[in-house]
Structure formats: C-alpha cells, structure tokens
Amino acid sequence: MKKIIFTLFGLITVCLVNAQTSATAIKQEVLQIKETSHDFGKIPQGRPATYVFEVVNIGSVPLKLDNVQASCGCTTPQWNTDPIEPGAVSKITVGYNAYADGPFEKTITIQYNQGQTKLLVIKGNVYKAPPSSAPENASVKLLKQNTQ
Numbered sequence: 001m002k003k004i005i006f007t008l009f010g011l012i013t014v015c016l017v018n019a020q021t022s023a024t025a026i027k028q029e030v031l032q033i034k035e036t037s038h039d040f041g042k043i044p045q046g047r048p049a050t051y052v053f054e055v056v057n058i059g060s061v062p063l064k065l066d067n068v069q070a071s072c073g074c075t076t077p078q079w080n081t082d083p084i085e086p087g088a089v090s091k092i093t094v095g096y097n098a099y100a101d102g103p104f105e106k107t108i109t110i111q112y113n114q115g116q117t118k119l120l121v122i123k124g125n126v127y128k129a130p131p132s133s134a135p136e137n138a139s140v141k142l143l144k145q146n147t148q
Helices: 002-025 138-147
Strands: 031-033 037-044 049-057 065-070 075-079 089-096 102-112 116-127
Touching (some): 031 102, 031 116, 037 049, 049 116, 065 075, 065 089, 075 102, 089 102
Parallel strands (some): 037 116
Antiparallel strands (some): 031 049, 065 102, 075 089
C-alpha cells in the first residue's frame, strides 16, 4: 500500500512540475515589429539620420514598453511611455548622429512586459562630406560688381 501511495505521489509531483515549466516556457508573443532592421545606406558625415520603427500590440491587454536602450551614445531612441492598447500601433524613433565616418551597425533593445526583449538594428555607411556644399560661383561676384 505504501508503494502505491508513494508512486502516485511521485507521478502527481512530476505532472505538476512539468505543467509549471511548460506554462512558463510558452509566453504569448504580444509585441510585433513591422521591420526589425533598417539600412540607411550612404549618409553624409555630420548629418543626423532618423528612422521610425512601428510596433503593434497583438496581445489582448495593454502593453507598456519598459525601456528602449541603444548600444551606444551615438544612437538615440525616442518612444511613447503610454501603454499600447490591444491592436494599436506605436512608434519608436531612432536617431543616429553620423559623427564618425565608415560603416556602422547599432542595436536597440526594447524591454517590455517586465523582462521580455526584442532587438532592432540600424546600419549604414557614413562618408566624409566635402567642406562646402557647392563650389563657389565666380559669375555671381561678377553680377554683383555690375549692379553696383
């Protein structure tokens, strides 16, 4: 009789532990991102570039973005701290300062639902811009001299 009770107790314990791990392992996905990366292509040095990522709450309860953090100080994310209602779209604007020339790839981490995360990626290539935007036009000086 003790063996049967011990065996039943063991089976019940195993079933309960297994049910708990499967319930915590399967978290319902509630945040959908239309695009997870953006390539700026070639951008001139010293001219900041921005891109807007759209996120959608596909869950059944309001969703709050806990934090949005960039991998370095040259990238600045801006987001709305209000909860995102089910089915609603929110925007995360990511700016890159384009200070250093050369290729870049930066990540932005979205933290939501107290512990879940998603990554965004921006990349591109910053080129050195010429010192002036256009060459000086000598004929403009000539016109100015004739009108005076």
